[in-house]
Amino acid sequence: MSQSTAEARSERYEELLRxxxxxxxxxxxxxxxxDTVARHLGATKGRVYHYFPSKMDLFNAVRDRAMDLVFAASDDGYQMQGTPAARLNVMSAGHARSMIDDLPYMHVLIDGLQMLRYSxxxxxxxxxMEAHLTRRDLYEQRFREVVLQGVADGQFHIGPQLSITIQSFMSTLNGPVFWYRPRGEDTPESRQAIVDDVVRFAMSGLGLSADSFTQHSNQSQKVFA
Amino acid sequence: MSQSTAEARSERYEELLRxxxxxxxxxxxxxxxxDTVARHLGATKGRVYHYFPSKMDLFNAVRDRAMDLVFAASDDGYQMQGTPAARLNVMSAGHARSMIDDLPYMHVLIDGLQMLRYSxxxxxxxxxMEAHLTRRDLYEQRFREVVLQGVADGQFHIGPQLSITIQSFMSTLNGPVFWYRPRGEDTPESRQAIVDDVVRFAMSGLGLSADSFTQHSNQSQKVFA
DNA sequence: AGGAAACATACTACTTGGTATGTAGTCAAT
DNA sequence: ATTGACTACATACCAAGTAGTATGTTTCCT
Known part of the structure; x- marks a missing residue:
């Protein structure tokens, strides 16, 4: 099999996944x-079953890909040096950005959990499913870790139940999946403005004002230790 | 038809709806x-079709009931006298409380929107569907109205895009529908603690600390005008 | 007793996941 | 150039499930 055919196959696979x-x-x-998926591609079932052995495998592939994407989107912030607030800010922005940019995948990711007891x-x-849940827990753990550190530093001010705060935080970040729909007039900038506002709300829920976590070229401002 | 038979029918109807x-x-x-619904009741299709002419009508009835419940849950806060923060606090607590107490209905209400282009x-x-969306807009409008008034009063501090803030606020309040599941050990008090924490996060997203909207028997504390 | 309400049962037309098979195009070796 | 193997699909088909209907059958009220 030549290089080009391997690439072609990969493209076809991606096309089908999307x-x-x-x-x-x-x-x-x-x-x-x-048949719905096939028609959406202008093809028939034969093509779908050529790449995926079953409907469930197709779904799992989409969900796994979604998980890859959201991990990649928040990884920079997680690996970053800085205060918990600064790191969480970048993580959250990446996450929310991914919700908007990869909306079809993320929609599958978010409400794909109801499949738990389904069939x-x-x-x-x-x-x-169990493997997926493990990855999901790992992902949430990253946010939990940074939030917990911010609380320990006295930078965040949250309620008595950490888990509820985390859930609320993630619910806010995941929100765009449910209410955002691409329009003709939206630009990369307008989408970024949405992301910024969502992240602002989420961070504010942790008791942080925007001043305390955004990057300033002027480093003289430091609100908290 | 006697009184008791009318009541019995109503009970059967409620049982089916639930x-x-x-x-x-x-x-x-x-x-x-x-058949799934019927088996869940230990009955057969005949019973379901005796009360509802079609599957879609059954679904609509559940969704409409859910809307009734959530309206009722936040109505006290909306009709209440007081600052926007105090009103919004009670509205939000009622809403969140309903998400937990009437979870099956609320789940249908929240993700029942994906039915938009479905079939x-x-x-x-x-x-x-259009009638339902109108009611939904009306409901969201209540929250928007109170938030807007709080902003005008200088009591709330939100981002540049009001609609994004509202969406994030509602996403937080709706959150429990996705992550809360009843357990054996939870009591009315533990559920209330969850509600309080969710509301706290949501209000905090508007730039409000808990002190500024909770009811104090000691009225001497007033943080904002 | 008579009728209507409240179901259960039996059946039909249709959809859907999956399989089995056909077929056009590609590539490499002879 | 031809052949053979293989890829990448399309087509035809089947068994299972499902929405809805038509028709009993039992229970209750009057």
Whole structure:
């Protein structure tokens, strides 16, 4: 197999994955038939089943890809040096940005959890689900870790139950998946403005004003230790 | 028809409505069959179709009921006298409380929006959907109104885009629908603690500390005008 | 007793996940 | 140039499930 054919296959695979994500987004898993995905591509079932052995595998592939994307989106902030507030700010912005930019995938990721008790008949599917949940916990753990550190530093001011605060924080960041829909007039800048506002709200929920975590070229301002 | 039979019918109707809500919650609309709902009641299709002419009508009834509940839950706060912060606090607590107490209904309400472009084939269904969206807008408008007044009073501090703030605020309040699941050990008090923490986060997102909106028996404390 | 309400049962037309098979194009070796 | 193997699909088909209907059957009220 030559280089170009391998690339071509990869492109076809991506095309199929995206089409599936879009269908799952707009109609949900159960209401999306394989024929639906195929028609969305101007193809037939044969093509879909050539790349994925079953509908469930297709869905899992989309969900796993979504997880890859959201991990990548917040990784810079997580690996970054700086205060918990600064790190969390970059992580959150990346996360929220991904919600908007990769909306079809993220929609699958967010409400793909209801699949928990849905049709977990097969053993193989149970394992795939469990592996996914592990990754998800790992992801949430990153945010929890940084928030906890901010609380320890006295920089964040949260309620008595950390888990509730984390859930609320993530709910805010995930929000765009439910209410944002791309329009003709929106630009990269307008999308960034949305992200900034969402992140501002989320950080503010932790008791932080924008001054305390945004990057200033003038370093003289330091509100907290 | 006697009084008791009318009551009995009403009870049966409620029982069916709740069973449907629970099924729709756990599996979604498309994956829930009429037989599923019937089996959940230990009955057969005949019973379901005796009360509802179609699956879609059943779903609409659940969704409308959910809207009734959430309206009722936040109405006290909306009608209340007081500062925008105090009113919004009570409204939000009622809303969040309803998310937890009426979880099956609320789940249907929240993600029932994806039905927008789903199978809106019939004209009648389009009208039902449009009527529902109108009520939903009206509901959100109540929160928007109170938030806007708080901003005008200088009591709230929000980002440049009001609509984004409102969406984030509602996302936080709706959050429990996605992550809360009833457990054996939770009590009315523990549930209230969850509600309080969620509301605290949401209000904090508007730049409000808990001191500025909670009711104090000692009235001497007034942080803002 | 008679009728209507409240279901259960049996059945139909249709959809859907998955499979089995056909087929056009590609690539490499002879 | 031809052949053979393989990829990348399309087509045809089947078993299972589902929304809705038509028709019993039991229970309750009057």
């Amino acid at each position: 089409a599936a994500a879009e269908c799952f987004q707009s109609r949900g898993f159960a209401a999306t038939s394989i 977990t008949t097969t053993q193989f599917q149970r394992e795939a | 069973a449907a809500a629970e099924c729709f919650q756990s599996r979604g609309f498309a994956a829930t069959s009429i 809106t084939t019939t004209q009648f269904q389009r009208e039902a």
